[in-house]
Amino acid sequence: xxxxxxxxxxxxxxxxxxxxxxxxxxxxxxxxxxxxxxxxxxxxxxxxxxxxxxxxxxxxxxxxxxxxxxxxxxxxxxxxxxxxxxxxxxxxxxxxxxxxxxxxxxxxxxxxxxxxxxxxxxxxxxxxxxxxxxxxxxxxxxxxxxxxxxxxxxxxxxxxxxxxxxxxxxxxxxxxxxxxxxxxxxxxxxxxxxxxxxxxxxxxxxxxxxxxxxxxxxxxxxxxxxxxx
Amino acid sequence: xxxxxxxxxxxxxxxxxxxxxxxxxxxxxxxxxxxxxxxxxxxxxxxxxxxxxxxxxxxxxxxxxxxxxxxxxxxxxxxxxxxxxxxxxxxxxxxxxxxxxxxxxxxxxxxxxxxxxxxxxxxxxxxxxxxxxxxxxxxxxxxxxxxxxxxxxxxxxxxxxxxxxxxxxxxxxxxxxxxxxxxxxxxxxxxxxxxxxxxxxxxxxxxxxxxxxxxxxxxxxxxxxxxxx
Amino acid sequence: xxxxxxxxxxxxxxxxxxxxxxxxxxxxxxxxxxxxxxxxxxxxxxxxxxxxxxxxxxxxxxxxxxxxxxxxxxxxxxxxxxxxxxxxxxxxxxxxxxxxxxxxxxxxxxxxxxxxxxxxxxxxxxxxxxxxxxxxxxxxxxxxxxxxxxxxxxxxxxxxxxxxxxxxxxxxxxxxxxxxxxxxxxxxxxxxxxxxxxxxxxxxxxxxxxxxxxxxxxxxxxxxxxxxx
Amino acid sequence: xxxxxxxxxxxxxxxxxxxxxxxxxxxxxxxxxxxxxxxxxxxxxxxxxxxxxxxxxxxxxxxxxxxxxxxxxxxxxxxxxxxxxxxxxxxxxxxxxxxxxxxxxxxxxxxxxxxxxxxxxxxxxxxxxxxxxxxxxxxxxxxxxxxxxxxxxxxxxxxxxxxxxxxxxxxxxxxxxxxxxxxxxxxxxxxxxxxxxxxxxxxxxxxxxxxxxxxxxxxxxxxxxxxxx
DNA sequence: AATGAATGAGTTTTCATTCAT
DNA sequence: AATGAATGAAAACTCATTCAT
Numbered sequence: 001x002x003x004x005x006x007x008x009x010x011x012x013x014x015x016x017x018x019x020x021x022x023x024x025x026x027x028x029x030x031x032x033x034x035x036x037x038x039x040x041x042x043x044x045x046x047x048x049x050x051x052x053x054x055x056x057x058x059x060x061x062x063x064x065x066x067x068x069x070x071x072x073x074x075x076x077x078x079x080x081x082x083x084x085x086x087x088x089x090x091x092x093x094x095x096x097x098x099x100x101x102x103x104x105x106x107x108x109x110x111x112x113x114x115x116x117x118x119x120x121x122x123x124x125x126x127x128x129x130x131x132x133x134x135x136x137x138x139x140x141x142x143x144x145x146x147x148x149x150x151x152x153x154x155x156x157x158x159x160x161x162x163x164x165x166x167x168x169x170x171x172x173x174x175x176x177x178x179x180x181x182x183x184x185x186x187x188x189x190x191x192x193x194x195x196x197x198x199x200x201x202x203x204x205x206x207x208x209x210x211x212x213x214x215x216x217x218x219x220x221x222x223x224x225x226x227x228x229x
Numbered sequence: 230x231x232x233x234x235x236x237x238x239x240x241x242x243x244x245x246x247x248x249x250x251x252x253x254x255x256x257x258x259x260x261x262x263x264x265x266x267x268x269x270x271x272x273x274x275x276x277x278x279x280x281x282x283x284x285x286x287x288x289x290x291x292x293x294x295x296x297x298x299x300x301x302x303x304x305x306x307x308x309x310x311x312x313x314x315x316x317x318x319x320x321x322x323x324x325x326x327x328x329x330x331x332x333x334x335x336x337x338x339x340x341x342x343x344x345x346x347x348x349x350x351x352x353x354x355x356x357x358x359x360x361x362x363x364x365x366x367x368x369x370x371x372x373x374x375x376x377x378x379x380x381x382x383x384x385x386x387x388x389x390x391x392x393x394x395x396x397x398x399x400x401x402x403x404x405x406x407x408x409x410x411x412x413x414x415x416x417x418x419x420x421x422x423x424x425x426x427x428x429x430x431x432x433x434x435x436x437x438x439x440x441x442x443x444x445x446x447x448x449x450x451x452x453x454x455x456x457x458x
Numbered sequence: 459x460x461x462x463x464x465x466x467x468x469x470x471x472x473x474x475x476x477x478x479x480x481x482x483x484x485x486x487x488x489x490x491x492x493x494x495x496x497x498x499x500x501x502x503x504x505x506x507x508x509x510x511x512x513x514x515x516x517x518x519x520x521x522x523x524x525x526x527x528x529x530x531x532x533x534x535x536x537x538x539x540x541x542x543x544x545x546x547x548x549x550x551x552x553x554x555x556x557x558x559x560x561x562x563x564x565x566x567x568x569x570x571x572x573x574x575x576x577x578x579x580x581x582x583x584x585x586x587x588x589x590x591x592x593x594x595x596x597x598x599x600x601x602x603x604x605x606x607x608x609x610x611x612x613x614x615x616x617x618x619x620x621x622x623x624x625x626x627x628x629x630x631x632x633x634x635x636x637x638x639x640x641x642x643x644x645x646x647x648x649x650x651x652x653x654x655x656x657x658x659x660x661x662x663x664x665x666x667x668x669x670x671x672x673x674x675x676x677x678x679x680x681x682x683x684x685x686x687x
Numbered sequence: 688x689x690x691x692x693x694x695x696x697x698x699x700x701x702x703x704x705x706x707x708x709x710x711x712x713x714x715x716x717x718x719x720x721x722x723x724x725x726x727x728x729x730x731x732x733x734x735x736x737x738x739x740x741x742x743x744x745x746x747x748x749x750x751x752x753x754x755x756x757x758x759x760x761x762x763x764x765x766x767x768x769x770x771x772x773x774x775x776x777x778x779x780x781x782x783x784x785x786x787x788x789x790x791x792x793x794x795x796x797x798x799x800x801x802x803x804x805x806x807x808x809x810x811x812x813x814x815x816x817x818x819x820x821x822x823x824x825x826x827x828x829x830x831x832x833x834x835x836x837x838x839x840x841x842x843x844x845x846x847x848x849x850x851x852x853x854x855x856x857x858x859x860x861x862x863x864x865x866x867x868x869x870x871x872x873x874x875x876x877x878x879x880x881x882x883x884x885x886x887x888x889x890x891x892x893x894x895x896x897x898x899x900x901x902x903x904x905x906x907x908x909x910x911x912x913x914x915x916x
Numbered sequence: 917a918a919t920g921a922a923t924g925a926g927t928t929t930t931c932a933t934t935c936a937t
Numbered sequence: 938a939a940t941g942a943a944t945g946a947a948a949a950c951t952c953a954t955t956c957a958t
Binding site: 124203 | 267268390392422432434447
């Protein structure tokens with residue numbers, strides 16, 4: 001019986017595939033360009049120029065331009081799903097959970113600004129199959145938000161007359177719209193922005209009881225603020 | 230009776246440019262396709278297919294593909310400016326003006342859904358010159374909104390601690406995000422949607438005094454509603 | 459009621475599509491190059507050079523390089539099917555029909571030398587769907603030939619011990635191999651070549667009775683010749 | 688005694704090239720793919736996939752893609768030349784030699800089916816120099832066959848009116864066409880196929896005298912058969 | 917012997933635009 | 938007003954080949 005330890009690894013293929021760090025570097029370059037020019041208006045040449053290699057060389061890493069978009073969106077989408085799952089673990093009170101949700105969302109968008117913005121803007125450019133595949137992933141922000149608002153209504157803390165589905169869509173749009181102007185280079189920290197969002201969103205849905213409990217709208221508007229950033 | 234065969238259809242005037250009705254038809258077709266596929270991903274062929282003519286024929290109406298985008302955005306932008314100017318004429322009370330502003334904005338977005346959506350999404354695809362030219366046009370929604378909020382603060386009806394510039398941007402994003410999901414084919418009428426927006430936005434910025442004056446947040450939330458949809 | 463005679467033709471589209479003569483010209487150019495270099499080794503550039511236009515211009519006529527191959531093969535295949543159908547109409551005697559079949563086949567191959575050669579060589583380069591579609595077309599030369607040989611056996615004129623399916627394949631290969639060397643520029647006329655083929659093929663399958671009836675193999679070999687070339 | 692440390696592993700001889708067995712393996716893989724897809728349509732990637740290594744690694748064995756084709760064709764061509772030389776050694780009678788020639792050819796084609804098919808199909812894809820070099824090699828099948836037929840005519844056993852050059856080309860095409868359909872996986876053994884070919888070819892060229900001598904065409908058709916396969 | 921990154925030149929295809937009719 | 942042929946430039950993608958490791 002041959003000694004397994006001295007026997008060479010099965011002919012040929014360890015086949016590691018491309019270096020994951022280099023791959024990340026390249027996908028990040030693609031994301032930057034997509035953000036600046038838009039996916040469709042970006043050429044493979046634009047990406048390779050940014051990386052500093054020839055355009056043909058990119059096909060070591062992907063099979064098509066769409067693969068770049070897919071990678072960017074898939075990754076941020078998966079992280080977003082994780083993010084949504086973590087929200088509310090711990091927080092019991094609906095308004096506190098709502099505040100936590102908003103803060104988490106703002107932090108997430110700020111932390112993954114490029115990729116998250118691309119996801120919002122360019123999702124429809126993916127092939128139908130890939131859109132479908134990605135959507136299977138899990139609960140969306142809208143759905144999570146809706147659940148919180150429903151809990152809030154049950155607890156009498158969210159205006160009972162609110163159409164929660166519609167409100168969830170509106171609030172999600174409100175939060176997502178930060179990707180249209182927010183820049184990490186500015187002086188506004190994510191938590192400061194979150195404070196503003198939390199204050200505005202909470203008062204926009206709070207019930208009479210919730211306002212009273214907080215000691216008025218203005219009090220409610222700062223109740224969940226982290227304060228000075 | 231004159232000979233119909235030799236007489237040109239329209240009385241006297243030599244036809245200088247293309248038939249404006251046909252032009253509108255074609256620009257509308259372009260807008261539809263831009264909305265569906267995005268400007269950059271749309272080819273001249275896509276547009277001509279939609280119209281039912283050959284692509285070369287489009288150059289009777291425009292000098293370049295960008296001209297279509299320019300026409301669409303310029304027109305809706307100009308109308309938006311008009312829209313903004315009209316708001317508040319008449320309304321004296323800041324919260325009433327804020328409500329009127331929101332309603333007008335929702336109505337406008339709903340009425341010009343395709344063009345307004347394109348303007349939001351594709352403005353950056355215009356040449357720098359045209360972007361500049363269009364921006365000269367007049368006050369933006371954000372600026373108009375900011376002015377109203379400032380008046381509201383002066384009148385003690387808007388939370389004095391609110392960062393009005395930031396709030397204006399957030400609220401505008403919130404309103405504009407309706408273009409991402411609203412459809413005139415759905416059962417939700419623009420005024421019904423406006424009612425929801427008005428309620429949420431007003432309570433999100435109202436001062437303690439404003440809430441008290443209205444008889445509570447829930448009352449404030451319906452004070453400016455048109456009601457039954 | 460409007461007068462149909464004076465009413466203009468329905469807006470826009472007579473849409474004739476490309477000039478069929480020009481199209482033929484271009485497909486013929488493609489066929490020439492495919493013959494010289496092989497389909498896969500031919501670039502779109504090669505074809506456009508032959509035609510004398512830019513490569514992009516070819517896409518007025520086809521949607522892909524494969525379309526050229528399809529057109530060439532489809533057309534010659536359809537004609538071949540027609541050809542096969544016509545053979546034997548009239549001829550009653552099996553050996554006479556066999557001779558007629560061979561002559562027709564040689565004439566056909568000579569008359570469509572380029573396209574028929576391409577069909578034989580490059581059929582497998584078509585997509586699976588197109589191969590399938592074309593094969594649906596009708597009876598092949600092999601099948602037609604087999605039928606004739608079976609009739610010949612029934613009439614006692616073809617060697618009873620002959621495996622007709624195999625013989626049909628062999629004879630078809632023999633006939634088709636002329637595409638590997640035949641040139642219309644040479645001095646050998648199609649009918650002269652057919653005379654040789656007829657003589658060789660008939661004697662290669664004839665029964666004893668057929669030979670006797672003809673007055674010997676050498677007599678049989680010239681019985682169906684057109685003679686003087 | 689030489690210093691073992693400086694001496695290469697294998698006794699004396701420095702290793703010049705790659706392992707010949709591995710080389711054969713790789714060339715065979717290339718041949719398989721060339722057969723399936725055609726030379727021009729095959730990429731180096733296709734070959735390396737078949738072997739199970741990366742494409743860059745193939746350049747340890749060859750200097751270019753064409754080298755694969757050259758190796759395949761050169762080898763089979765040289766063997767074919769040998770094959771042709773051996774034919775007729777021993778056989779004295781022209782028809783017996785013709786039968787032996789056909790049998791040898793069929794056996795050869797069956798034994799080297801892949802390489803021989805590639806040689807027939809892809810010879811023209813070699814560079815002009817290599818085509819020239821290979822052609823220098825020796826007598827071709829057509830020439831050998833022509834010589835036999837001429838001997839046959841001299842002996843009165845081949846139809847005197849036969850154009851032997853043309854007949855040789857036709858018969859060679861007939862034999863070679865087996866590469867278009869023959870498969871060693873089928874139930875037809877090479878010698879069975881050779882029996883059919885021998886019978887058909889001999890009767891297709893035999894003189895009256897040869898037929899009479901054999902006792903009729905049908906007798907002639909089986910005279911050189913090996914019989915049951 | 918093999919890997920995997922990269923090259924550079926090529927391929928097929930797309931597409932905005934022009935223009936004679 | 939529209940056609941349809943063509944252009945010319947650029948797009949996405951392919952691929953034989955090289956090379957440092």
